[in-house]
Amino acid sequence: MLMSAADFRASLDRYRPRVFVNGDRVERVSQDPRLEPGINAIGITYDFAHRDAYKSIMTARQGTSGKTINRMLHIDETSRDLLDKLEAVRLVCKESGCAMRYLSHDALNSLFQATKRTDDAHGTDYHQRFLAYLHRVQDEDLTLGVAMTDAKGDRSKRPAMQSNPDVYVHITERRKDGIVIRGTKAIVTGAPYVHEFLVMPCRTMAKGEEAYALCCAVPIDAEGVTIVARPAGRPGECAAKFSAKYGQSTGVVIFDDVFVPWDRVFLAGQTEEGGFLTTSYAAHHRHSCIGARAGFGDLLIGAGALVIEANGLDVDHHGHIRDAMVDLITITESFYACGVAASVYGIKDPAGSMMPDTVFSNIGKLLLATKIYDMHRIAHYVSGGLVVALPGPDEDHNPETKASLSAVLAGRQDISAEQRLEVSRFIEDLTASYQGGWYSIISLHGGGSPEAMKREIWRNYPVMEKRELVERLLDRGVLDEGRKVSKQPGRCCATGCEVPKPALVSE
Numbered sequence: 001m002l003m004s005a006a007d008f009r010a011s012l013d014r015y016r017p018r019v020f021v022n023g024d025r026v027e028r029v030s031q032d033p034r035l036e037p038g039i040n041a042i043g044i045t046y047d048f049a050h051r052d053a054y055k056s057i058m059t060a061r062q063g064t065s066g067k068t069i070n071r072m073l074h075i076d077e078t079s080r081d082l083l084d085k086l087e088a089v090r091l092v093c094k095e096s097g098c099a100m101r102y103l104s105h106d107a108l109n110s111l112f113q114a115t116k117r118t119d120d121a122h123g124t125d126y127h128q129r130f131l132a133y134l135h136r137v138q139d140e141d142l143t144l145g146v147a148m149t150d151a152k153g154d155r156s157k158r159p160a161m162q163s164n165p166d167v168y169v170h171i172t173e174r175r176k177d178g179i180v181i182r183g184t185k186a187i188v189t190g191a192p193y194v195h196e197f198l199v200m201p202c203r204t205m206a207k208g209e210e211a212y213a214l215c216c217a218v219p220i221d222a223e224g225v226t227i228v229a230r231p232a233g234r235p236g237e238c239a240a241k242f243s244a245k246y247g248q249s250t251g252v253v254i255f256d257d258v259f260v261p262w263d264r265v266f267l268a269g270q271t272e273e274g275g276f277l278t279t280s281y282a283a284h285h286r287h288s289c290i291g292a293r294a295g296f297g298d299l300l301i302g303a304g305a306l307v308i309e310a311n312g313l314d315v316d317h318h319g320h321i322r323d324a325m326v327d328l329i330t331i332t333e334s335f336y337a338c339g340v341a342a343s344v345y346g347i348k349d350p351a352g353s354m355m356p357d358t359v360f361s362n363i364g365k366l367l368l369a370t371k372i373y374d375m376h377r378i379a380h381y382v383s384g385g386l387v388v389a390l391p392g393p394d395e396d397h398n399p400e401t402k403a404s405l406s407a408v409l410a411g412r413q414d415i416s417a418e419q420r421l422e423v424s425r426f427i428e429d430l431t432a433s434y435q436g437g438w439y440s441i442i443s444l445h446g447g448g449s450p451e452a453m454k455r456e457i458w459r460n461y462p463v464m465e466k467r468e469l470v471e472r473l474l475d476r477g478v479l480d481e482g483r484k485v486s487k488q489p490g491r492c493c494a495t496g497c498e499v500p501k502p503a504l505v506s507e
Contacts, residue, residue: 002059002070003141004050005043012039012193017221019192020228021249029193037247038232039193041096042143044246045072048092057084057091062138063352064131069138072101075112076354082343086291090336093295096246097430097439100190102288104144107198108134109353110281111215115266116351118273126266127351133217133264137196145194145220147185147253148281150202159205159212169199169255170211171268178261179268181214184254189446191251192229194220199255201267204275213274215267216260224258227251234435238393241426242299243435248442280355282456285447286365287356290339293368293443296430297332300379303427304328307383310420312412321382328378331371338364358460366453372443376431387428390421 003011012030019026026032030039049058049070060074060081061067071088074081085105092099112134115126137144150159153167162168169183181199188197197218205213218225233247234240267274304325308315315322342360349355380387386409391401410417430436444450 001139001141002049002068003046005040005047007141008043008046008143009039011195015195015219015221017192018226019251020226021192021231026192033235034231035192035229035249036232036235037243037245038100038190038249041099041232041246041248042101042190042193044092044096044099045070045101045143046141048095054088054091057088060084065135065138067138070141072105072143073108073134073138073141074105075109075134076346077352078354079343079346082287082346082354082356083340086287086336086339086343089288089291090295090298093292094298095295097242097296097299098248098292098442100248101143102292103146103189103285104137104142106281106284106288107144107146107148107200108137109284110200110277111198111266112353113280113349113351113355114215114273114277117276118267118270120350121273122270124270129263130266133266140195142195143190143193144217145188145191145197145253146200146281147188147191147197147218148200148202148278149185149187151184151186151252152202158209159203160209168212169214171214172211172257174268175259178259179214179216179265181216181218181255181258181260184252186252188227188251188253190249191220191227191253192249196220197225197253200281201274201278203278205271207271210269210271213267213269213271215265215274215277217264217266218255218258218260222258222260224256226254226256228254234429234433239390239425240429240433240435241422242429243433247435279456282448282452283356283358283361286453287339287342287361289443289447290335290342290361290364290368293372294332294336294339296439296443297328297336297375299430300375300427301325301328301332303423303430304379304382306423307420307427310411310415310423311384324378324381328375328382331367331375331378335364335367335371338367359457362453362456362460365447366450366457369444369450369453372440376436376440379427379431383424383427386420386424387432390424390428393425 009030019029021034029035048054058071059068060071062069062074063077071085076082076085089102111130115130118124119127150169151167153162153164159168166183169181169185171179172182173180197220199218200215201213229249229251232249233243235244237244267277308321313321315325338360342356342364345357345360346354406417409421411420
């Protein structure tokens with residue numbers, strides 16, 4: 001069943017989660033105005049799957065079931081799947097800013113790989129459990145929240161060394177019918193308005209930390225689960241031209257002795273495979289983030305073009321403005337190109353799914369994480385200084401000031417002051433407001449810090465191949481003969497680097 005946005009909103013009423021927003025208990029998530037922008041954003045992923053123009057990328061035929069499902073729940077089987085997912089994420093994010101449902105996709109794909117690997121190594125049955133769960137999620141068209149980032153406590157100490165063990169989610173009890181878990185996940189995107197959480201490890205665990213090598217599925221309203229969240233976007237704010245409609249809530253999720261039956265447990269103590277799950281998810285998610293921030297780049301490029309027109313400028317005659325826009329386009333399409341390369345050079349996992357290339361995925365995510373601030377700067381540059389002193393939206397209806405402001409704040413004659421102010425407020429919302437700062441932070445740290453990406457790039461990049469290439473070149477003409485010497489004839493002398501023999505001195 002492919003749900004619509006309306007179906008998604010209605011489905012949230014089947015759950016009764018314990019949610020707090022700004023200190024208040026939320027009685028009905030689907031109707032709370034503070035969460036409305038987040039629900040709207042996820043709704044895009046549902047409605048677009050029904051549009052004829054988007055069906056080819058927003059839906060997929062699942063190989064393990066033969067059914068047509070939402071792209072955000074598909075297990076990628078080919079490079080084409082990776083490209084379609086990348087394009088689908090860009091599509092929904094240029095409409096909504098960040099339609100976070102692609103996290104469901106990334107977690108499911110990494111679990112498909114990790115559970116198969118665990119079974120092959122340990123003779124467990126996690127993969128079959130996962131497939132049963134996967135097909136139910138796909139059939140019901142659910143949205144899953146990824147509960148991965150632990151509170152972590154003292155960052156200098158490993159999980160087992162923390163004074164408070166609950167800063168990491170861990171297994172406290174193993175029963176015949178399941179496990180009991182405790183702990184805190186500190187950053188869960190969309191936490192209040194998903195159907196279930198996939199609880200996953202956030203790092204590779206060492207020997208003695210088996211209780212932390214954990215992955216399981218938990219309904220959002222399971223007994224013992226508490227969600228402490230922030231509002232999604234800037235609901236109710238007149239100046240929020242974009243984020244009053246679309247936004248994203250994040251939450252702290254506390255697991256207080258939550259029981260999980262075995263059929264919902266996909267990893268329980270296998271530290272090595274838990275580490276693989278973490279890195280696999282990182283590659284999938286960073287690949288998706290590239291599409292998401294490319295969609296955000298589309299918004300800035302479009303807003304930049306509009307505000308340039310409203311200001312009365314012509315890029316053909318104002319080269320500095322054209323150059324700035326080209327810089328913004330170059331940044332956006334450069335990291336997106338890494339996503340395309342990661343798709344094309346994807347590799348088939350032993351489980352049968354397709355994995356995006358790790359190096360290109362991490363390079364693309366590193367670029368967007370560090371260039372997001374340049375993207376904001378360029379938007380500020382091309383928009384001019386009006387964003388700094390924008391009159392509040394209430395002045396649009398103030399009879400004592402409206403006429404004067406309309407007369408002096410207009411730019412090009414055929415574009416009204418109201419239109420110029422509207423696009424300026426749009427840019428402010430995306431780049432200079434509380435919401436704009438939040439977009440910067442999630443771009444920088446979402447999917448891991450830049451340091452984590454640098455480590456993955458260094459760990460996976462074939463540096464030794466490059467080293468050996470140069471070493472071969474330094475041994476010119478010798479490799480083909482199957483021997484290795486240090487001479488380089490013709491470079492420093494006719495015969496190479498040899499100590500010349502003493503000249504014979506005749507008596």
